[in-house]
Amino acid sequence: MEKTWTVVGFEDESVEAVPTSWIIGDQCYWPTQKYSSVKNMIINNENVNTCWPLHKIKVFRNATCDNYLSARAKTKLAEETSDLQSEKENKRKRINKICSSSDDDETPQLSETRINLSPPPRYKKKKMSKTPLYQQKSSDDEPQHSQTLFNVSPAPSYKKILKTPKKRAETVVFTTPISSVGGSQSRAEAVCNQTCNKCCTRKDDRLILQTILTQTNVIKHMTSDVLLEMQQLKRNVRAVPEQSESLYDKLVDVKFPINDQETLDRFNNHLNSSSVYTLAVNELSKLGGKDTSHFIRRVCSTLLTVEFAQGFSFYGRKRKKPFHTLKITKVLIDAAEQAALGGSSCETEKCIQSWLRRCPEKCAKSLNNTI
Template identity: 25%
Template structure:
């Protein structure tokens, strides 16, 4: 254990704080293993050696600390994340309840009743995309999705994406298709989210795109919960 230190860093892009092994830091970047949350916590606790093939993210250093100091904080954060997952399940229940009472169209026309959400495979995604290519279908789906609601733009995106796609499937995408992932931005589903957010929250395109990108970045961690 001697010589091991953990550093508390703030990830600039996502505005989140994490305690990581100091060896994961290079300049203003932090290597971040693409693990599910439970495996990630183990990697941090065990001071796993960094791998240059891991994604790297811009960060700011808060402070350094010993293992005992930081593992206590990690445990607290793990409990916090567990609570977040419980909240997400509650959100999904509320979303389904909201949609059941606020569907704007008949059962035959409803976007949400035509497919088995959340999407978990390419075949279903292709079917949904083919449906949304038709302008009338797309325009009808916008107010339906907008009804999901949320406290702010990111909360709306989180609630909508939780309903539309699984974390496992979402982990195969990034917004712009970087890091050998599929590009979510080229999908009609992405455009639907942007239009619905504007309809619900009067949000501009850039704000919604940033929210989608942020949600997608952490899908790989959430799928292990």
């Protein structure tokens, strides 16, 4: 489809070149954006949007151009005259009419006569009335139409660029004309009214859906936070049976840390009881540590002194007493496993061996510090 521009005059006596597709009869669609945006839309000859408001216009003669620059040139000319025909088009060859008699014998006195016609009168531009055309009273010859109400803002002036805020286009109310004249215009108005109502309804629906989605996301995040807190509480709370008394209170005849063989034998005999064994495992597992090696160092230092432990070896080598045969070794392995620090029994045994191997060094170091 060929793009053309037409020069029109609005009710506020402003003149503008608009795309021809925006014009319907004696009315023109006009966007509600800023003038800078509207100007770019005019230059690009964008398609009409039926949601735009309609305005009464006056269409000049010879006002349609196939390019925007020519239409802009005619816009300045339209401020002076209503006929926008160019000077080249106005220059026409005048044909002199020759009046001669068909019978020379009967009218010998008549000769060729040239008739020079006077130039046509210049059209005087009439001032446009400030009263809107739709409010003026129609003549008796014209068909009567029902009243059409426009609740729209006037088109912006070409000379004055107004910065208007973005607002929702106001609803245009149309009524059906009485006569059949202008039927295409009334159908376009009805389509515009229906489209505007749909646009407003869609905007309201989008706002409601956006609010619902926001509230749903908030509830989802709150539920996720509550679940995370519950899982953290489950990890922290461990099913440890409540003990009426601690290991130290129950074993009165055993003094910790153990520093002689007799006390170690009594403690080893107490561990043969299942209740004492379970109590010892639960009590020692609460000491905790960074890893298995740290946990074993803390527990062994609580149960045995370094001076007494240096006489033991895990397997009884170097003429030392065996440590793996004692009941306390199994208590250390089970306590490390319950504290979730022991990867395996072999790893826990290696940590016990390392602690027993360093006991002589620690004992010698403590003696040097005392001296």
